[in-house]
Amino acid sequence: MRILISNDDGIDSQGIAALAEELKKIGDIIVIAPRTEQSAVGHAITMKIPLRITEYYKNGDFFGYAIEGTPADCIKIGIRNILKTPPDIVISGINHGSNAAINIIYSGTVSAAREAAIMDVPAIAVSVTSHEAKDFRFAAKVTAKLAQQVLKHGLPNGTLLNVNVPDVPEEKISGMLLTQQGKSKWDDIYEERCDPYGKKYYWLTGNLVETDKVLETDQFAIKNNYVSVTPIHFDLTDYKTYNSMKSWQIENLLNHD
Amino acid sequence: MRILISNDDGIDSQGIAALAEELKKIGDIIVIAPRTEQSAVGHAITMKIPLRITEYYKNGDFFGYAIEGTPADCIKIGIRNILKTPPDIVISGINHGSNAAINIIYSGTVSAAREAAIMDVPAIAVSVTSHEAKDFRFAAKVTAKLAQQVLKHGLPNGTLLNVNVPDVPEEKISGMLLTQQGKSKWDDIYEERCDPYGKKYYWLTGNLVETDKVLETDQFAIKNNYVSVTPIHFDLTDYKTYNSMKSWQIENLLNHD
Numbered sequence: 001m002r003i004l005i006s007n008d009d010g011i012d013s014q015g016i017a018a019l020a021e022e023l024k025k026i027g028d029i030i031v032i033a034p035r036t037e038q039s040a041v042g043h044a045i046t047m048k049i050p051l052r053i054t055e056y057y058k059n060g061d062f063f064g065y066a067i068e069g070t071p072a073d074c075i076k077i078g079i080r081n082i083l084k085t086p087p088d089i090v091i092s093g094i095n096h097g098s099n100a101a102i103n104i105i106y107s108g109t110v111s112a113a114r115e116a117a118i119m120d121v122p123a124i125a126v127s128v129t130s131h132e133a134k135d136f137r138f139a140a141k142v143t144a145k146l147a148q149q150v151l152k153h154g155l156p157n158g159t160l161l162n163v164n165v166p167d168v169p170e171e172k173i174s175g176m177l178l179t180q181q182g183k184s185k186w187d188d189i190y191e192e193r194c195d196p197y198g199k200k201y202y203w204l205t206g207n208l209v210e211t212d213k214v215l216e217t218d219q220f221a222i223k224n225n226y227v228s229v230t231p232i233h234f235d236l237t238d239y240k241t242y243n244s245m246k247s248w249q250i251e252n253l254l255n256h257d
Numbered sequence: 258m259r260i261l262i263s264n265d266d267g268i269d270s271q272g273i274a275a276l277a278e279e280l281k282k283i284g285d286i287i288v289i290a291p292r293t294e295q296s297a298v299g300h301a302i303t304m305k306i307p308l309r310i311t312e313y314y315k316n317g318d319f320f321g322y323a324i325e326g327t328p329a330d331c332i333k334i335g336i337r338n339i340l341k342t343p344p345d346i347v348i349s350g351i352n353h354g355s356n357a358a359i360n361i362i363y364s365g366t367v368s369a370a371r372e373a374a375i376m377d378v379p380a381i382a383v384s385v386t387s388h389e390a391k392d393f394r395f396a397a398k399v400t401a402k403l404a405q406q407v408l409k410h411g412l413p414n415g416t417l418l419n420v421n422v423p424d425v426p427e428e429k430i431s432g433m434l435l436t437q438q439g440k441s442k443w444d445d446i447y448e449e450r451c452d453p454y455g456k457k458y459y460w461l462t463g464n465l466v467e468t469d470k471v472l473e474t475d476q477f478a479i480k481n482n483y484v485s486v487t488p489i490h491f492d493l494t495d496y497k498t499y500n501s502m503k504s505w506q507i508e509n510l511l512n513h514d
Contacts (some may be wrong), residue, residue, distance in 0.1 A: 039305070044297060044301045047297050047461050051447070052458050077459060106301075106329075111299065173511065178502055181492055181494045188337055190337055204302065204303065230494060237438045241416045241488035242487075245486075250406065
């Protein structure tokens with residue numbers, strides 16, 4: 001099994017090291033990840049400036065390729081120009097902090113896996129629920145198991161799995177659940193400050209308003225210490241509204257002059 | 258009608274000027290847009306550095322607020338800290354270049370509108386199909402008409418309209434169609450070059466492989482000179498795979514040690 005590993009926290013992060021350590025037990029790994037942290041970059045890709053690829057060494061040993069770009073860039077250039085042929089699976093993470101509910105939209109970790117799905121490569125994005133997580137071994141083990149399930153069962157082209165692992169001791173994990181993306185959203189707050197030159201600037205903070213109350217949602221599952229596995233895709237069409245909008249008869253809109 | 262206007266090409270672009278010019282005929286407009294071009298930033302948001310807001314003047318007249326951030330940032334801070342209360346509608350564009358099929362994923366223009374939808378504000382993203390577009394007046398008129406339809410019929414919370422207008426003379430427009438996101442994808446090419454110091458770098462180019470062949474898809478509709486209107490949302494759950502994955506019985510996966 002050829003496994004391409006990426007992330008959004010950067011190639012020197014603890015989460016990707018734990019993932020690589022565990023996944024090399026089950027396949028041939030190659031790490032291609034952003035040179036610097038790329039959290040919350042969403043599905044950004046680099047077009048206006050060129051990308052560079054550098055070899056990254058850890059304690060004197062080759063660890064992987066660092067890309068001066070976004071997580072989606074890493075998958076695109078990694079598969080096209082470094083691997084040359086698609087891997088069997090792409091695994092992105094392990095992210096510091098959950099990527100559930102609305103956070104999926106902003107996540108660079110998920111976008112790396114989504115870019116793989118766009119290229120018809122099976123993919124998993126994996127996060128632990130705390131930004132202060134120190135031990136990624138359980139999350140790494142869970143991911144390895146799930147990767148083997150993905151290769152056994154297969155995933156439809158264009159679908160990826162978004163996995164969130166509670167940051168609690170292993171014995172406190174309630175189990176693993178198949179979930180849907182929750183509806184919880186941020187109540188954003190922009191904190192206003194003044195720089196030493198008298199000019200205002202604003203920091204984004206806020207609170208996640210947890211409206212999800214059933215275990216079938218990623219947000220509520222992780223709150224209850226379940227490992228959450230959500231199949232997601234990149235077909236953004238709102239089919240329900242598509243059907244209801246037929247009554248608008250927009251095909252006549254240009255005739256109304 | 259209070260209309261918040263944003264884009265991803267930057268506050269000084271021609272597309273947003275044409276949009277503002279037309280929309281002020283139908284409502285009170287406020288422009289809050291990125292200070293610099295933000296194409297292909299996807300749904301990136303700025304968290305690691307603070308945002309700044311500056312007033313932007315055009316020919317001596319106040320035009321709007323420029324944000325040193327992404328399109329999604331503009332909507333968040335614009336609604337929270339500048340407008341204070343949500344507008345009746347957010348309109349993002351007019352983008353230079355189509356945002357159809359897979360390009361929706363990478364688009365900053367769409368992400369501004371999507372951020373509005375996340376905040377339960379009705380929203381439209383609008384693009385003309387050519388990067389060399391010079392005349393945005395027809396696209397602006399179409400958008401104004403559609404905005405009035407959105408306010409008349411309403412949109413479900415979380416849904417936005419993604420509009421693409423062919424860059425052809427108005428008399429060559431075939432009509433307007435309600436569409437779904439197409440499946441066309443990029444065949445990426447990273448062009449390898451060498452800098453003056455002997456180091457390699459890579460530019461992203463590529464070709465869109467147009468696999469969409471029915472007028473019900475955005476990509477084929479615009480190819481046939483129709484104005485395309487696609488309702489999209491941010492629920493990424495792949496429900497079909499969610500149902501089929503029940504047979505994996507992942508709830509037992511952690512017991513297999």
